[in-house]
Amino acid sequence: MTRLFSMAALAAASTATAAWAQEGLEIIGTPVDGAVGFQPAATELATDLQWLDGMILVIITIITLFVTALLAWVAIRYNAKRNPEAASFTHHTPVEIAWTVVPIVILVFIGAFSLPILFKQQEIPEADLTIKVTGYQWYWGYEYVDEGFEFESYMLGSPATLDENARPDDANVTPFVLDEHMEAKLIDAGYSRDEFLLATDTSVVVPVGATVVMQVTAADVIHAWTIPSFGVKQDAVPGRLAELWFNAEREGIYFGQCSELCGFYHAYMPITVKVVSEEAYAEWLADAREEYAGIPRDRVLASN
Structure with a gap:
């Protein structure tokens, strides 16, 4: 005081x-x-961060639009009126591989750009x-x-x-x-x-x-x-x-x-x-x- x-x-x-x-x-x-x-x-650090934010926003937007379109297509194509008899299969190997591999590729792609920006902040010159x-x-x-x-x-x-x-x-x-x-x-x-x-x-x-x-x-x-x-x-x-x-x-x-x-x-x-x-x-x-x-x-x- x-x-x-x-x-x-x-x-x-x-x-x-x-x-x-x-x-x-x-x-x-x-x-x-x-x-x-x-x-x-006003700095290279801020420019990098804002560019990274913009890039991730584009990726997230594409993913959101794709998932929304997929949900709409499934709701229309496979509703009870069009498919009175539901399918009985429980697995679809190609789809399961795709929804595992594609997110991994996306995350690796994002990491390839975000980690250098993070290291630049943390490495004090x-x-x-x-x-x-x-x-x-x-x-x-x-x-x-x-x-x-x-x-x-x-x-x-x-x-x-x-x-x-x-x-x-x-x-x-x-x-x-x-x-x-x-x-x-x-x-x-x-x-x-x-x-x-x-x-x-x-x-x-x-x-x-x-x-x-x-x-x-x-x-x-x-x-x-x-x-x-x-x-x-x-x-x-x-x-x-x-x-x-x-x-x-x-x-x-x-x-x-x-x-x-x-x-x-x-x-x-x-x-x-x-x-x-x-x-x-x-x-x-x-x-x-x-x-x-x-x-x-x-x-x-x-x-x-």
């Missing part, structure tokens, strides 16, 4: 850095009301950037392992992001309620009411085209770190360190959610990832080192 409230000031102080990293970025990975299908794929993410009730902690700093990320509008001293209008904001005051807070952070329950006060910022390895764990109960547009999802289990990886191919803002029921405020621990150019990332990184690690910007720039 102390950790929760102690971060309120830090969350307010980091607003400038978070807003800066959002300038000029398109919101890409987000749910859309009334839409059907996947969010736009050498990282250009390593980030440790820790799930808490109910927010995320991020540590840039090689950079020596860490920060925490709360949903915009949660109590930890409200600071009347830094933003007087926060006195009018009701946590977790979308009204005109909450909308104003979202707009101040560079978002709109459409990003309510999705936007966070601080974001994971990564360079486009970089191989990012996320080390995933939790501090209390099981959570799950998920970004649909990246095609990644990994349970965060206390006492265990799991890994996932992605390589974002397109600059933009992507949202995710905790995807493992983790308690009362499970619905209020979203994830925001901003994919930026290498130049923008280098500038953000210098600011982040100064803000979170206390390293003066002139020293950061000199070390680079």
